[in-house]
Amino acid sequence: MINKSLKDLSQALAARQISSVELSALFLDRIERLNPEINAFVTVDREKTLAMARAADARIAAGTAGPLTGIPVAQKDIFCAEGWTTTCGSKMLANFVSPYDATVIRKMHAEAGLVSLGKTNMDEFAMGSSNETSYFGPVKNPWDRSRVPGGSSGGSAAAVAARLAPAATGTDTGGSIRQPAALCNLTGLKPTYGVVSRYGMIAFASSLDQGGPMAASAEDCALLLNTMAGFDERDSTSLERPTEDYARDLDKPLNGLRIGLPREFFGEGCDAAVMAAVQAAIKEYEKLGATCVEVSLPNSHLSVPAYYVIAPAEASSNLSRFDGVRYGYRAPEYGSLDDMYMKTRAQGFGAEVKRRILIGAYVLSHGYYDAYYLQAQRIRRLIANDFVEAFKSCDVIMGPTSPSIAFKLGEKAADPVQMYLSDIYTIAVNLAGLPGMSIPCGLAEELPVGLQLIGNYFDEARLLNVAHRFQQATDWHTRRPAAIA
Template identity: 80%
Template sequence: MSDSMINASLRQLSAALAEKKISSVELTTLFLDRIAQLNPSLNAFIATDREKSLAQARAADAAPQPCGALHGIPLAHKDIFCTEGWRTSCGSKMLENFIAPYDATVVEKFKAAGMVTLGKLNMDEFAMGSSNETSYFGAVKNPWDVSRVPGGSSGGSAAAISARLAPAATGTDTGGSIRQPAALCGLTGLKPTYGVVSRYGMIAFASSLDQAGPMAKSAEDCALLLNAMAGFDPRDSTSLERPAEDYARDLNQPLAGLRIGLPGEFFGAGMDDDVRATVEVALDEYRKLGAVTVDISLPNSGLSVPAYYVIAPAEASSNLSRFDGVRYGYRAPEYGDLNDMYAKTRAQGFGAEVKRRILIGTYVLSHGYYDAYYLKAQKIRRLIAVDFSDAFKKCDVIMGPASPSVAFAFGAKSADPVQMYLSDIYTISTNLAGLPGMSIPCGFGNNNMPVGLQIIGNWFDEARMLNVAHQYQQMTDWHTQMPEGMR
């Protein structure tokens, strides 16, 4: 029973709940028990509250039938989402004692759908990192090999699903923070088009790039989760007013004639051989499904990482100015005047990578440098976006690796910020362009570590991407595999 439940799809869980084969309380207890048993070795969850979760589950069990597709199913939230009554730390000492007084829109929507909150998930501090090593609460371990990183910044989300501590989780993606950990932990993650999911109550990192999305075992699960997450929100000034969609509507469409664009820039030097070989086999599977591959070019994609490391820190330095020890969060115990209180509070409350990005951002926005850095990067951002719109004249989706390597060992890149930044070399360009991107598991590389295939869609083409991923997952079973040590 429990083995089938921890590996079940959301549709299967929903059916089991509707048929009363299991109650939400039993299902929630099953996952809470797994968290209690396995989390100490993974550090994926940084907060659980059995009573709160079970109260939600009891309410779900008591609700009159029929219920929605996600009703009674537990999920966990990345600790970047304000969750009323829960500690919401964003992985930082700065917010170690912050109990959110309200719900993020995403949290509110999942509550309204009847989902049960299992807890809060570890992450790189303020979502700044690609390995989860910057969390104030300690790094998350990769369930496939606990000596390796889970990726970041949604590393807790990825590890939790991979180890079957939760059937689904929320993530956020500013430069690859859903797709890269999904790839490194062997699961399915989707970053929607910018503006599709509300940013309200999601602690801001780089506002023009941040986007929340679902992380789960399969594309079908992600489609159901996105149905609940997406939608216009007047409380987010960049939320888009669009008609509601059923993102699962095209899952079963055949792929015959699908044009897959392969950017030369994503298959050049810099990608490890094991990742390349695994991705090539996945592309052959797509050809068997009737898709055709087309060579395309994204000539400015090499500029995406440097452009990102102007734009994201600039926006972060502005957003993180709110953490000043006055209205919420940490305040230094000893200080002199007001400026000294700010400076000591921020020196003690932020970790090294966060401070580094605040300083870079402050510099590139400072008097006399704005045009040379921020404005220049925004122009290059336009060039990158135009490359994509040109490419989508020749293809329906774009594919490539999600990460240049499989999960690396702890400490392998943490001493060199620029090397760490390059972990996101294949994911950052879609954030700059605002495009939707996803990663699906497509096999295993060196040391039996998971490899992710990235699927990039045209703006607002999430339903097609989910179809493309789902059809592959009907042919393969990579997405159903779980790490041996986590049984």
């Protein structure tokens, strides 16, 4: 049961082979047993989960269930959920119980009837690529517990990889869904900016943040995205579009599919074993009827520097509300008001968050704004234009998700720049606002390798189709870490 797809679970629930309470308890038991080792969850509340499961069973019994009603999922602890502690991986919010639901939470639970297994660990305020910046300690990669699961959605990735949850939500500002998906052998999708509401999703970099599904397969992701996506009047950057069934094109044949291979993604900087797996996957696609064309993203080398101006700039402002005045952490002792602010924020934020706030405040400062922030915005436009050009000759762009397999805990923690470079292939997608996926495409040193698929705006259904056909032809996505039983 723990390895079943969402579709199979849905059928099992509908056929009363298992109840939502039984299914949820199964996963809660696994969490109880395995989480102390993996540290994927920061909050589990058995009673709340089982209450939701009972409500789902009632819906199933009443015939008012949706396709995913009763299926348990894990929620990244960046989404505010009413009555749940919502920490965003920070000491600053370690005791913050949200009084309201994020739109994603409302849609998934109140509307679609999914059951929450709890809140997953993450890099503090989603700032990190290894889950080592969490106030609640690092998450271990279920494939090798001496290694990182990636980040910032590392808790969600580890939870699904260890089958502590059938699926999970993540958020992706510079690669935070795709990179951990790659490192944990999952399928993860970052939708087009504006497809999933950001209301109630604690902001890191508002113009880049986007929520999305993380699961074992493209089909699971499609079903999950169906419950997450949609226009939200509470989010001004949400896009008003007709609702769509993201699973509608899953089975379309790939004959004639044009795959763009950016020259810049296939040069130096990527581990050979990773590249070999990616190349093999592309060969597989050719067998499935696709053709490859070389494309160019000439400004992609500027994406990391531009990102590390824009994202910290927005973060420095977004995180100003954590001031110890109304909620969250406040320093126990302080003198003046300024002293309260300084001690609260010095004690409440971790080193990486403080580093980014400082960078952000600096690049927005009078006299530096034009040289950094405006310049980065110009680069951002160039990067987006590169993709527009590239998509004139292809339908989907492919390349590695991460330049390496999961690295050792502590390996890059002391070197922020090395850490930032682990998102070198994913960041441009956020800057352009495009949809991107990572799917399992092989193993290197017995650890997962992710293939990145980048689509044109609103091409989620096509990306899922491209991923699904690959998963019909290969079994990489079905591989599970040996140690997890």
